[in-house]
Each structure stands twice: as C-alpha cells, then as structure tokens.
Amino acid sequence: MLVKNWLLVSTLLLAPVLASAQPIPVQVNVSGDTATIDVGGVGQSLADITLTFDDASGLTAASLGVSAQLVSLTDPQLLARLPSVDTSLDGALPLLVTIEPPALGGLSFDRTVRVDLHTHALVYTVGSSYRLFKAPLGGAFRDITDEIAPGSVRARGTTGGFSQFLVLADVRETGSVVQQKFDWLRARIDAAPATERPPLLAQLDAAEDAVAIEDYAAAMASLDAIRAHAAARAGKGLQDQWRATRDADNEAGEIISGAATLKFSIAYLRDFGQ
Template sequence: MSQQSLLSPVTRLLCGLALCLCLPWASAQDLPVAVSVTGNVATVRVGLPSQPQFAELTLAFDDASGLSAASLGVSARLVDVSDPALLARLPDGSVNQLQAAFPLMLTIEPPAQGGLSFRRTVHVEVHTHALSYVAGSPLRLFKAPIDGSFRDITDDIAPGSIRARGTTGGFSQFLVLADLRATSDVVAAKFARLQTLVSQVPLAERGPLQMDADSAQAAYAQGRYADALNALDQLRARVQDRAGLAIPDEWRATRDADNIAGELLASANTLDFSIGYQRDYGH
C-alpha cells in the first residue's frame, strides 16, 4: 500500500489546500456581482475574467420586505490570505486557514435607507467549484460585522463542489475557510454565545430557554449527544413559537431593531452542526 493511500480523506484535502497556497492570486481586488431576486430568495453570482461563475451566494429569507438587488448592498472582494489584519479577525489565525484557491470575502451591507427588513433568519449558502468536498471536511462558513471578529455560523457543508451553508439573524461579511480548531473548543465557544443570547431575551421568556440551553450543555458535557441535540430542538421550537410575540424577531436596514429570535435560531443551528460533527468525527 502506498503512503498516499494511507492518508485519510480529510488529510488529503488539507494537503491539497496547502498546495493551493502557491496559486498566484492577486492581493485584494473587487469582483463583479450580479444579483437577482425572486420572492424571498436573492441569488448573487460572483465572477472572475477567467471564471465567470467563480461563486454563487444564495440568501433565502424566512420573511423579507423591500428585498431587491439595490437594498441588499452586496459586494465581493478577493483578499490577501496572509493579511495580518484579516487574520487577526479570526478566532485563531494559526488554525483558521484562508484558502488561496478561494480567497473570497462577500459583504452584505444594506443601505440604511434601502428599505430592507426581515423577520427571524436568513439561510446563507456559498457555492463554489474552486474547493473540493470530502466527508468530514474542515471547511466552514464564517461571518463578521464590518471590520469585526469572524465566527463560525456553519449549518452544513455539502458537495457540489462545496456548498457552505449557515443561518444568520443579520449581516455583514462572509468567508469560507478551513477551521482546524478542536471541535470541543468550537462547541464551547458556540455554547457561550448561545448563553449570552439567552440572557438578552426578555425576563418573562427567559426561564424555559435557559433550561433548554443548560440541558443541552450538560448533556453534551456528558457525551449524551442525542440528548443535547433534542434540547436544542426544544429551544428552537420555543423561539419559533414566541418570535414576534414576546421575543423580538425583526432586522431592519435602519439598524434600530434587535433580531434576538433570529440570532438565537442561528446560534442553535450552528451548535447543532458542531455537536453532530463531533459525534460523527470526534474532536
């Protein structure tokens, strides 16, 4: 048996991604985007002179108002994968690895007077053939406020060649990168965010959600992954039931509303993904 055949699929992927670092991408440059909107779904196609369909971004809103190409405020940019300022925005620049084969930052910054608003969540998918899929892929979808810190919002990594999916209760910037942190560290960070979001829920609604979050965290700590996922399902169901009634659930381009319900749902979704990943692939 050859040495190459002994490598796991994930190891082979990482080796291939490392080789991509030699590709001669130019440093930061803007790319053209074409935006189309149908109902609650916006599709953004990002092109290069050599690859007219370099990437496609799909945004599926639960319930949008004033959605149009102009109101989204979408832009795309190739970034320098070794830029210290960009690496400093990642949780750990030594193990959060931007890929030279896909050094794309997508920015969604709706203009304040553009009229866009939505309730609950937006389901985000970044699709590209520049990266390859394997089971257990370390590729993840990260999100940050403009010039702020990035965090993992991944709900799913699917083939085709890569479809990185996540959920958000707001915007602005997105990256697809390889996250080589220990899964247990990722889960711990996501539980911390979930607990912070629960603490922002109106006091009258907080108790049951706190119980669900605590139950999920305790079950996870004991290795009872199915129980942890069930508790997150209960939390999501409670949020969906009370969203817009007792838990604020609207995002507006004027930035004068807090979409707590949307952020809670997004937080539970990505935590669900990481717990499932640890169950299936280990730490």
C-alpha cells in the same frame, strides 16, 4: 469549470494591486424571498450564493448592498479578525463577500435568512473542515455553519443579520468550538427579556449537560426545542425583525441561528471526534 475558476483566482491574485483586496464583480437577482448572487462575472463564476429569507420586505438587488473581494492570505488586519491561528483561508478561495444593506434601502426581514455559498474552487471530502464564517464590518468572524455538503463545496448557515462572509478551513478542536458556541448562545439568551429566558436557559443547560456525558442525541433534541420555542415566541416576547436602519434587535433570529450552528458542531463531534 474548476480549471476556469483556478485561472480566475490566479489571474486576480497575481495582478499588481495597490491594496490588500481586489474587488470582483457580482450579479444579484431577486425572486420573492430569495436572492441569488453570482460572484466573479459571466463565464468566470467563482461562487454562487443563495439567500433564502423567512419573510423579507423591500428585497431588491440594490437593497442588499452586495460586494466581493479577493483578499490576501497574509493580510494582518484580516487575520486579526479570525478566531484562531487554526482557522485559515484556502488559497483556492480567498473570497470575502460583504452584504451590507444601505440604511435607506428599505430592506427588512423576520427571523432568519439562510446563506448557501456554493463553489467549485474547493473540493469536498467527508468530515470537511470548511466552515462558513460571518462578521460585522471590521469585526471578529465566528462560525455560523449548519451544513457542509458536496457540490463541490456548499457551505450553509442561518443568520439573524448581516454583513461579511468567509469560507475558512477550521481545524480547531471540535470540543472547544462547541463550548464557544454554547457561550455565544448563552450570552444571546441572557440578553433577551427576563421573562423569556427561563425555558431557553433550561434547555441550553440540558444540552450542555448532555454533551458532557456524550449523549449527543439528547443535546441536539434540546437545541431543537430552543429553536422551536424561539420561533414560537418570535414577534411576541422576542423581537424578530432585522431592519436596514439598524434600529431593531432580531432576538429570535439570532437564537434560532445560534442553536442551529451549535447543533451542527455537536453532530460533527459525535461523528468525527475532536
């Protein structure tokens, strides 16, 4: 399988192209609240992606709006969207997956969707620097990883919305990644209704203080408390729905997913240092 995937990537990258990206086929199947996406075509799978929704409505292959491309490692427009020169595409998987549900497709979901991207094109190692990144169409990519597992590589994360995904090698200093995730989550909580902020900000402050003194267990416990509180307030004080019509702000889902990826990076800091 690994040789076949390498041949697929090599063939597509070496083929004459008129643009900086080469579309590749996808097959989408839906069962209940789960969608599976095979990227690369029958017999030439480059990656498979599983989307597991908390609670989806109108979920079909068409309503997801999935496409995939092999992109150039030197595309300046794409590189400008990455957070740092210390994040990069691996030549074995220059894959950009777009999930952009059509506005009239009828898709909506509550809270979060878990994204599991599995590929044999990459090799897993303990302490792997591979991460799952997400961006709005044409926007900046940010790390949403909450697990990297063998198989050969499984990059997993949760999100309160869509649209574009990359697996990148990220060799930034872990402490700076943690701080950026704290800043992102704080901004997301600050955008929530004023009545909902105090308990969330108190736990976030506690987590940040705990990281400063290297009490990582306490920090992660505070982030678990944020996730539990946001889940409990979902659909009450916090909006908790994403809709293809883009007329709702999934506050609970974004806070839950932001706390999950921050917890992952704190655990990585604990286990592997900077």
